[in-house]
Amino acid sequence: MEKNLITGLSNPLVKQVRSLKHKKARDESGLFLVEGIHHVGEALEAKWEAESILYAPDLLSSRYARDLVVRLGAKTQPVSAQVMESLADKENPQGILAVMRQRRFQFSSLPPPSKSVALVSPQDPGNVGTILRTMDAAGADVLFLLDGGVDVYHPTVIRSSMGTLFWKPIIQTSFDEFIQWARARKCQLIGTSAHGDVDYHTLVPQLPWALVLGNEQKGLSSEQTSACDVTVSLPMKGRVSSLNLAVAAGVLLYALNV
Numbered sequence: 374m375e376k377n378l379i380t381g382l383s384n385p386l387v388k389q390v391r392s393l394k395h396k397k398a399r400d401e402s403g404l405f406l407v408e409g410i411h412h413v414g415e416a417l418e419a420k421w422e423a424e425s426i427l428y429a430p431d432l433l434s435s436r437y438a439r440d441l442v443v444r445l446g447a448k449t450q451p452v453s454a455q456v457m458e459s460l461a462d463k464e465n466p467q468g469i470l471a472v473m474r475q476r477r478f479q480f481s482s483l484p485p486p487s488k489s490v491a492l493v494s495p496q497d498p499g500n501v502g503t504i505l506r507t508m509d510a511a512g513a514d515v516l517f518l519l520d521g522g523v524d525v526y527h528p529t530v531i532r533s534s535m536g537t538l539f540w541k542p543i544i545q546t547s548f549d550e551f552i553q554w555a556r557a558r559k560c561q562l563i564g565t566s567a568h569g570d571v572d573y574h575t576l577v578p579q580l581p582w583a584l585v586l587g588n589e590q591k592g593l594s595s596e597q598t599s600a601c602d603v604t605v606s607l608p609m610k611g612r613v614s615s616l617n618l619a620v621a622a623g624v625l626l627y628a629l630n631v
Contacts, residue, residue: 378430380453387452390427390460390472396524399475405526407471408461410438415536417441422474423448429457432468441469462528475526478542480554486514488630489560489583490622491551493597494522496589501525502533503619509537511626513584516541519548522588552600555583563629564593564601565621567614573605578629589618 379387392398393406404424407416414437417423426449428442442449457466490513495501501523505516518525525543544551555562561582585601587593592615598604607621616624 376450378451378453379427379456382456382459384456386425386427386450387456387460390470393472394462394528396527399524399526403475404472405475405531406528407473407531408463408466408469408528409532410435410441410467410469412531412536413438413469413471414441416471416473416539417445419539421476421539424472424474425450427452427457427460427470427472429454429466429468432457432466435467438467438469462532478544480544480546480550483515483542483544485558485581486583487581488513489515489517489581490626491517491519491583491585492522492588492618493519493548493586493593494588495618496522497618498523498527498529499533500589500617500619502530502535502538504622505530505534505537505541505543507619507623507626508541511623511630513626513630514541516543517551517583518543518545519551548597548600561603562601563625564598564604565606565625566593566598566604567606567609569604569606571603571605573607573625573628576603576605576629582629584622584625584629586618586622 393404399405407413426445428449429452431454433439457468460470490504490508508516523530531538558581561579562585563578563582564585607616607624
């Protein structure tokens with residue numbers, strides 16, 4: 374039986390969905406939001422668990438999206454265009470939004486990666502999502518988020534990852550535990566520093582390797598740099614002293630992917 378269209382902005386389900394825009398609600402519930410046809414489709418194709426799918430019939434023009442709604446049946450809930458617009462992060466929403474259950478990956482369940490990226494306390498969710506997208510393009514296997522930083526289920530991470538968040542394991546751990554894991558697997562740690570040992574053009578990495586990047590403001594500390602097997606630098610030919618974190622990661626991932 375088709376469910377009644379939700380039109381009220383104070384409906385309990387609508388209020389729950391709206392609360393998931395905040396980290397506290399995501400942490401307490403273990404849920405998060407996925408907005409847009411491509412991202413919802415990627416999450417479902419990757420077999421992440423959906424709690425509910427909200428869709429606005431008046432906004433949903435994509436045949437693919439309508440097929441998703443039909444396929445999910447019992448978990449779907451129609452809402453008015455006004456409700457969807459109140460929940461969406463972007464103007465002119467595509468008419469579909471999913472409430473998904475979070476996944477927590479552990480070292481013990483991780484297949485041995487040959488190429489990975491470790492970010493120390495990243496602060497910008499757009500950078501984290503973009504790095505995930507670049508990892509997918511360059512063939513890196515795993516992302517490590519070390520010593521806190523961005524909430525991996527922040528809407529901007531999901532949006533800027535273009536769905537790759539659902540296909541790449543993300544391990545959230547401490548820097549020290551990551552180092553122990555890497556040492557046990559003889560993983561070459563390639564740090565990044567303005568005063569790196571070698572120019573990035575000249576380094577021939579040894580598999581398995583992990584590219585280690587500090588956060589946007591501080592970079593890697595001297596202790597973290599010392600924990601790496603080698604450090605690389607990107608030459609700055611203009612007036613700037615550094616690149617955006619995601620841009621630097623992209624340059625290095627392609628340079629190392631030899």
